[in-house]
Each structure stands twice: as structure tokens, then as C-alpha cells.
Amino acid sequence: MESQNKVIVCDGLTKTFGDFTAVNAITFDVKKGEIFGFLGANGAGKTTAIKMLSGLLSPSSGKATVAGFDVATQPEDIKKNIGYMSQHFSLYQDMTIKENIRFYGGIYGLSRKEIKTQSKLLIKKLGLEAYENRLVEGLPLGWKQKLAFSIAIIHNPSIVFLDEPTSGVDPITRRQFWGLIYEATHQGITVFVTTHYLEEAEYCDRVSIMVDGDLKDLDTPQNLMKKYDKDNMNDVFLYMAVRSKYKE
Amino acid sequence: MLEFKNISKSYEGQEALKDISFDVKKGELFGLIGPDGAGKSTLFRILTTVLLADNGTALFNGHDVVDDYKYVRKNVGYMPGKFSLYQDLSVKENLNFFATIFGTSIKENYDLIKDIYQQLEPFENRRAGALSGGMKQKLALSCALIHKPMVLVLDEPTFGVDAVSRKEFWDMLKSLKAKGVTIIVSTPYMDEASLCDRVALIQKGKILQIDTPKGITDSFEKILYTIKTNKIYESLKVLNDIPEVSNAFSFGQIIHVYAENELNIEKVNNILRENGIEDPKIELGEATIEDCFMDLMVSQNLEEDGVAE
Numbered sequence: 001m002e003s004q005n006k007v008i009v010c011d012g013l014t015k016t017f018g019d020f021t022a023v024n025a026i027t028f029d030v031k032k033g034e035i036f037g038f039l040g041a042n043g044a045g046k047t048t049a050i051k052m053l054s055g056l057l058s059p060s061s062g063k064a065t066v067a068g069f070d071v072a073t074q075p076e077d078i079k080k081n082i083g084y085m086s087q088h089f090s091l092y093q094d095m096t097i098k099e100n101i102r103f104y105g106g107i108y109g110l111s112r113k114e115i116k117t118q119s120k121l122l123i124k125k126l127g128l129e130a131y132e133n134r135l136v137e138g139l140p141l142g143w144k145q146k147l148a149f150s151i152a153i154i155h156n157p158s159i160v161f162l163d164e165p166t167s168g169v170d171p172i173t174r175r176q177f178w179g180l181i182y183e184a185t186h187q188g189i190t191v192f193v194t195t196h197y198l199e200e201a202e203y204c205d206r207v208s209i210m211v212d213g214d215l216k217d218l219d220t221p222q223n224l225m226k227k228y229d230k231d232n233m234n235d236v237f238l239y240m241a242v243r244s245k246y247k248e
Numbered sequence: 249m250l251e252f253k254n255i256s257k258s259y260e261g262q263e264a265l266k267d268i269s270f271d272v273k274k275g276e277l278f279g280l281i282g283p284d285g286a287g288k289s290t291l292f293r294i295l296t297t298v299l300l301a302d303n304g305t306a307l308f309n310g311h312d313v314v315d316d317y318k319y320v321r322k323n324v325g326y327m328p329g330k331f332s333l334y335q336d337l338s339v340k341e342n343l344n345f346f347a348t349i350f351g352t353s354i355k356e357n358y359d360l361i362k363d364i365y366q367q368l369e370p371f372e373n374r375r376a377g378a379l380s381g382g383m384k385q386k387l388a389l390s391c392a393l394i395h396k397p398m399v400l401v402l403d404e405p406t407f408g409v410d411a412v413s414r415k416e417f418w419d420m421l422k423s424l425k426a427k428g429v430t431i432i433v434s435t436p437y438m439d440e441a442s443l444c445d446r447v448a449l450i451q452k453g454k455i456l457q458i459d460t461p462k463g464i465t466d467s468f469e470k471i472l473y474t475i476k477t478n479k480i481y482e483s484l485k486v487l488n489d490i491p492e493v494s495n496a497f498s499f500g501q502i503i504h505v506y507a508e509n510e511l512n513i514e515k516v517n518n519i520l521r522e523n524g525i526e527d528p529k530i531e532l533g534e535a536t537i538e539d540c541f542m543d544l545m546v547s548q549n550l551e552e553d554g555v556a557e
Contacts, residue, residue: 041410042381087408138262141284167408168284168436170451171542172551175497182481196410197437202500203480221501232500234411241412 005032007159007190008053012062013071015048022048024213025062030159035181035191037201037221040210041241046194047163049210053192054161055079067158080109083152083160083189087167091148093137097128100136101151108155122150142173149180159190166197178203198234207233209240216240249274249399249430250295255304257290264290266453268304272399272432272446277425279444280434281537287453288434289329292403295432296326309398322350325397327388329404335377339368339387342376343394350395360427361390364420382413389420393429400424402433406440418443438538449541456544461537468535470494470506470543473513476529477503477520486523490516497542504539 008030015023023045030036040046051057053066055075064071067081084090091100101122105115123132126146136144145165153160162181166174178200181191193204201207201221208218217224217240221233230236250272257265265287272278280288293299295306297317306313308320333342343365347354358365364386371379376387385405392400402421406414418440421431433444441447442461449456449464457464477483480498487496487505494506505511513530520528535543545551 041412042408044410164408170283170286170545171438171538172497172545173283178498179481196408198411199500203498237411238415241410 006030007032008036008064008066008192010053010062010064013049013052013059013064014061015045015052015057016060021213023052023059026210026215028208028215028218030190030192031205032158032190033185033188034205035185035193035203037204037207038192038194038210039198039201039207039237040194044210044241045213046210050161050163050192050194054082054084080155081157081159083155083157085148085152085160085162085165087164091136091144091151094135096133096135097123097139097147098132100147101154104151105154110155118154122154126150140173142169142176145169145173145177146180149177149184153184153187153189156187157189159192160184162191162193164194164196166195166200174200198237199232201233201237209237211241249276249309250278250432251305251307252291252295253305253307255291255294255301255306257287257294257299257302264453265294265301268453268455270448270455270458272430274430275425275428276430277421277443277445278430278432279441279447280432280450281436281438281441281447281541282434282450283436285452286450288450289403290453292326292328292401292432292434295320296324296401297321322395323398325392325395325400327392327400327402327405329407331384331388333376333384333388333391336375338373338375339379340372342387343390346391347394352395354394357394357396360396360424360429361393363423364393365390381409382416385409385413385417386420389417393424397429399430399432402431404434404436406435406437414440438536438541441537447537449537449544451541451545451548451550454548454550456541456548456550464537464540465535468540468543470508471510472533472535472539473505473507473511474531474533475503475505475516475520476501477525478527479525482523483520483525483528486520486525487516490519495543495546497539499536499538504533506539506543 006029010026010028012025012027013023014025038046052059052071053064055071055078058072066078069077071078101119102115105118123129166177185191207221207224209216224236228236228239253269255265255268282288294301295313297313297320311319313320343354368383368386406417425431446460448458483503484496484498487493492507492511494508496503496505516530517528
């Protein structure tokens with residue numbers, strides 16, 4: 001019964017490349033409908049962990065299930081049941097907004113009818129009615145990012161992975177983006193997000209911090225700030241992530 | 249040291265820079281603060297003579313960047329936004345290469361890069377492509393410095409870089425400034441503005457404001473309140489519906505509310521409580537650069553959703 005409320009169950013998940021351990025036996029759960037912040041310095045192992053959780057990379061050892069499927073043995077089922085968006089958004093620049101929606105709807109296996117309905121809803125929600133036939137190429141960065149996010153959840157996945165979704169976006173659009181994230185969780189979608197804007201970590205229900213391949217801590221932002229006696233997540237992060245500079 | 253006069257540039261009808269004018273003084277650490285697409289890189293390309301402006305002039309230590317491009321190229325150290333070193337050369341080979349094309353040697357100017365390069369020395373023979381992000385950034389900075397430039401132009405050196413490495417990078421800039429190098433640096437991170445002597449806030453090819461960081465925050469015209477509640481998203485919705493509130497934005501777990509006139513705190517408290525928000529705590533607060541940026545964006549109608557023909 002417990003496990004039904006967990007979208008990710010990760011037990012000793014490990015990835016090694018040669019004699020380098022990128023992800024070192026990380027163990028954690030992500031609950032249904034929560035916003036889970038996945039923090040870490042560059043090179044801490046975040047991307048490798050996300051690749052394993054999204055079925056793109058098989059683990060060296062350990063076990064993880066995502067949306068009920070095993071990452072090692074059922075990667076294709078995982079891909080169907082998750083959404084993914086990265087800082088290098090995956091929209092096709094030389095297709096229009098509408099065409100991108102139709103394309104990804106098809107990839108995610110929606111029927112024509114579903115694509116039509118979803119497409120209308122999505123365009124209306126983002127207020128893009130007047131621009132639906134515009135090429136993605138010329139759109140402002142913030143629009144692209146909001147569109148990419150909405151498309152990443154068009155198939156109503158149980159979880160969406162967001163890899164630095166707000167990098168470089170202006171401060172108002174960044175906040176609007178987080179509005180979309182909140183709305184998605186109200187639909188029951190679980191959000192797994194990485195960011196370098198540490199005040200955004202405070203919008204998460206729970207936050208984990210990776211340092212050199214280890215999952216060093218995991219708790220609500222409030223508890224982490226209390227535990228390390230810091231006023232904000234930026235200071236918590238700086239405190240935890242100071243690593244030996246010469247270690248490479 | 250740098251003078252921009254009425255610089256404009258369009259790409260296929262889209263205005264990237266609109267009539268930009270400002271100066272950077274000798275020895276200054278000047279920040280260009282704005283999101284992606286604001287025009288920062290375009291301005292830097294014009295300054296470093298790799299792009300021509302449609303209108304306006306730029307002077308580099310008194311030399312026109314178009315007529316006297318050779319002078320500029322000799323005296324500028326440019327670190328573009330994209331990692332542009334030779335991935336298949338080693339750390340040392342890259343540095344040697346850049347020293348040689350500028351007619352100097354690593355030895356001659358080692359002093360300037362010593363603090364930065366020392367951290368790279370253990371990996372001197374590693375290929376640049378195999379370095380971590382933070383190390384690549386240090387190598388790129390070393391290569392931009394090796395000919396002892398008058399001006400260092402850094403295009404988003406900390407983009408996508410974690411908070412720890414960002415802090416280290418700014419410490420390096422501070423020590424370079426102390427050695428007399430004029431630095432112009434762009435960044436999308438508003439919190440880095442406070443580390444500059446002066447900044448220009450830029451959005452959509454337009455400069456919103458130029459001043460010292462303190463000058464900018466001091467000139468914030470509205471009254472700012474900070475509110476702590478247990479429900480950020482719900483509180484924002486409620487607050488933005490209050491007519492006396494100009495705008496409410498979240499800053500992590502704290503909400504910043506801007507108002508033209510003093511708010512009746514009791515009334516705001518009651519409205520929040522009526523909407524199921526328990527125990528809100530409202531206090532007067534001080535504006536940050538990010539507050540100023542957002543307020544200027546709204547008042548100058550430069551939000552992304554307000555445009556696109």
C-alpha cells in the first residue's frame with residue numbers, strides 16, 4: 001500500500017565509470033504529488049542519477065523503480081510514463097507551436113482526438129492562441145520554456161523530470177514557471193527538479209543534496225535550514241557543497 | 249575606458265539592442281545584468297570587434313572598435329559564453345597557444361594568472377575537453393588573461409555553474425580588479441550584481457537602469473513588505489488580487505509585496521486569513537536588485553508576455 005504513494009523508490013542506486021563512482025549507493029523515495037528538489041554542485045552526479053531514473057542509463061548496482069517500473073529491466077515502460085525537460089529544451093525550432101504539440105503528442109502515444117483536445121487546452125492555458133502558427137525559433141526564451149514544460153506533461157505522466165528548467169530566464173518568467181509547476185502538482189503530477197537558483201529550492205516540498213556522488217541529506221527546506229542553522233537554502237548549500245577543489 | 253554611444257543592432261528585423269549608451273571607467277568591475285536574450289552577448293561581440301553595430305559607436309580606451317579593431321583585439325581579453333578553447337589540446341597547450349598568438353609567453357605574465365592557474369596545474373596535461381565545468385571556466389579565464397589585457401570581457405562566465413564555483417569565480421574577479429584590470433561581465437544571476445562596482449540592468453535590448461548596486465536599490469520607488477506564510481503559492485494569488493498591491497513575488501519562502509502607498513497591514517492580514525492562510529507575518533523590507541529589476545520590467549512594460557507584435 002505504501003509503495004503506491006511513492007513514484008520513485010531508489011535503493012542503493014550506483015553508477016560507476018571505470019574506477020570512478022559517479023553515483024554512490026543513493027537511497028531515497030519520492031512521494032506522489034510532491035515537488036522534489038535534487039540539488040548538487042556541478043559534477044556531483046545529478047545528471048547521471050537522472051539518466052538512470054529516466055531509463056536512459058542502466059545502473060551498475062542497486063535498484064530503483066520509477067512509476068512502478070524497474071529502471072534496469074523496464075526502461076521502455078519508464079519512458080512512456082515520465083515527462084522530461086532540460087535546460088536545452090527539446091522543442092523543434094523550425095516547427096510551429098501547434099506542430100510541436102502535435103509531434104510530441106504523437107510520440108507519447110496520444111490519439112488524434114486527444115492531441116486535438118490537449119493542444120487547444122494547452123495553447124489556451126499559456127495564452128498563445130494568437131501565436132499557435134508561429135515558429136518556435138523566434139519565441140522569447142520564457143515562452144519556449146513554458147511551452148516545453150507543458151508539452152513534457154501533455155501525456156499526464158506520473159512524474160516529470162526538470163533539469164535546470166529556469167536557467168537564464170528573467171526573474172518574472174522564472175516565477176511564472178514555478179506557478180506552472182505548482183499547477184502540475186495539483187493535477188497529481190510529481191515534479192523532480194534541479195536548479196542552480198537556490199531560492200527556488202525553498203519552493204520544493206523536500207530537497208536532497210548530492211555531494212561527490214553521495215546523497216548527503218534529504219529533508220524539507222525548513223528542516224534543512226533549521227538543522228544547519230542557516231537563514232536560506234543558498235547558505236545551506238554552500239555549507240554542504242564546499243568540496244575539495246583539487247579533487248578531480 | 250569603454251564608451252558606448254547609441255548602439256543599435258537588429259537581427260532579421262528583431263531589435264537586439266536599442267540605442268544603448270554607457271561608459272565603463274578604468275579599473276571598474278562593471279556588470280551587465282539581465283536574462284538570456286536581453287542583448288548582452290550582442291553588445292560584447294560589438295565591443296570585441298566580432299560583430300558590427302547597425303548604429304552608434306563604441307570606443308575602447310579612446311579607439312573606435314571598427315576603425316581601430318586591431319588595437320582592440322590586442323588589448324582585450326574576451327571569454328565568450330560558449331566554451332571556445334581547443335578541446336583536444338591539453339590545458340598547458342591551450343594556454344601556450346593563446347600566449348603565442350599574442351606574442352607573449354606564459355612566463356612573462358604568469359603573475360596575473362598565478363592564483364587561478366595554480367588550481368589547474370595538477371591537470372596540466374589533461375585535454376581541455378575532459379575537464380569539469382569549473383575547471384574549464386578557470387582555464388578559459390587564464391587564456392583570456394595571458395596577454396595581460398587592459399579590459400577583460402566575460403560573457404556569462406557563471407551561467408549554469410553551481411553556487412560554490414560561482415562564489416570562487418567572483419573572488420577571482422575581485423583579485424584581478426585589485427591588479428588594475430578593467431572588467432565588464434554579464435550575468436543572468438541578479439544576486440551577482442551586488443558584487444560589481446556599477447551595473448546596467450538590461451532587458452529586451454534596453455537598459456533599464458545604470459548605477460551602483462546601492463544606488464539602484466536606494467532608488468526603488470515603492471514600499472516593500474516581506475510576508476511569511478505557510479502557503480506561498482496561494483498567498484501570492486490572494487495578494488496579487490488586492491488592489492493596493494502593485495505586485496507580489498516570491499523570494500524562496502518569503503513573499504515580497506510592492507505598493508505605491510503604505511498598506512493597512514491589519515487589513516492585509518485579515519484578507520490572507522479569510523483565504524485560509526494561517527498566521528501571516530508582514531514586515532517592512534528592503535529592495536534587492538532583483539526587486540528593482542522586476543519592478544522596472546513591469547513599469548516599462550518589458551515583460552515577455554507583453555510583447556511579440
